[in-house]
Amino acid sequence: MAVALIVAAGSGERLGAGRPKALVELAGRPLLAWSVETLSAIAAIEQIVVAMPAGASAPDGTVGVTGGASRSESVRHALEAADPAEVVLVHDAARPLLTGALAEEVLAALGEDPGAAAAIAAAPVTDTIKRAGRDGGTVIETLDRRELWAVQTPQVFRRAALARALDVESEMLAQASDDAWLIERAGGRVIVVPGSAENLKITTRVDLRLAELLLAERERGGA
Numbered sequence: 368m369a370v371a372l373i374v375a376a377g378s379g380e381r382l383g384a385g386r387p388k389a390l391v392e393l394a395g396r397p398l399l400a401w402s403v404e405t406l407s408a409i410a411a412i413e414q415i416v417v418a419m420p421a422g423a424s425a426p427d428g429t430v431g432v433t434g435g436a437s438r439s440e441s442v443r444h445a446l447e448a449a450d451p452a453e454v455v456l457v458h459d460a461a462r463p464l465l466t467g468a469l470a471e472e473v474l475a476a477l478g479e480d481p482g483a484a485a486a487i488a489a490a491p492v493t494d495t496i497k498r499a500g501r502d503g504g505t506v507i508e509t510l511d512r513r514e515l516w517a518v519q520t521p522q523v524f525r526r527a528a529l530a531r532a533l534d535v536e537s538e539m540l541a542q543a544s545d546d547a548w549l550i551e552r553a554g555g556r557v558i559v560v561p562g563s564a565e566n567l568k569i570t571t572r573v574d575l576r577l578a579e580l581l582l583a584e585r586e587r588g589g590a
Contacts, residue, residue, distance in 0.1 A: 369474060369523070370414045370452040371406045372445040375399045375460035376434025378420075382572060387420040389460040391575070394582050398569060401463035403429060406456070408467055411474055413452065416445040417460075439540040439549060443533040446526075454478075455529055457546055458521040461569045464578055469562060470521050476560045477523045484528035484555030487547050488562035489516035519562045522547050528555050 375389035382391055389399040399417065403426050406412055417425040418434040418441035425431025432448045434441035442457055449455070456474065458465060469488055477486040492515035498507045522545065532549035533540070543549050547557045565581055567574060 368413045369411050369454035370449040371412045371456040373417045373458050374441050376418045376420050376441045398463045399460040405465050414450050416449045418445045437541040439543040455524045455526050456521050464565050473521050473523045473560045483558045485524045485547050485550045485557045487522040488519040489559050490562045519566050
């Protein structure tokens with residue numbers, strides 16, 4: 368069995384909504400509500416812990432904790448509050464179009480590979496990627512996109528491996544762009560599960576509008 372941790376403590380500043388991102392509405396419901404509904408329907412998940420902004424209440428049926436100064440610090444807080452379970456699924460509330468099928472695929476991938484410390488959803492990169500200076504300028508190299516994946520959540524971990532990876536200074540947690548990087552840094556093996564471009568991250572108003580259109584398509588398809 369597994370526990371799920373949802374990271375929902377982001378400010379949403381780039382959305383310009385004047386409220387935490389997880390509480391911004393998508394099709395009449397907070398972003399967070401979509402992920403909670405999807406994960407609650409997965410039989411293997413026994414508990415959901417949500418890292419919330421200070422002073423915000425977690426949804427009914429979940430356990431709420433106050434998020435940290437960085438994303439991975441929020442994950443650490445949520446993990447400390449979670450019930451014992453050997454497998455931990457971590458998901459961002461900013462990806463509200465998560466499907467139960469994808470979550471179950473990532474859970475299954477880790478279960479089928481005893482030597483892996485983590486399994487992550489990711490989408491193949493379709494654009495040509497060039498490496499240049501931080502502020503642009505001269506191209507240093509063109510990367511082989513056949514080997515590049517755009518990382519998403521959910522990410523599924525063996526609990527002991529995740530706890531060890533998170534047991535570092537806050538400065539190191541702040542450097543982590545995702546939790547799988549901490550696993551890699553600690554020497555753990557991470558496997559990739561092909562995700563979907565529809566599992567997009569809400570960062571701007573354009574993303575929010577696209578998510579609304581995709582949800583409308585799903586509703587028509589299920590009618």
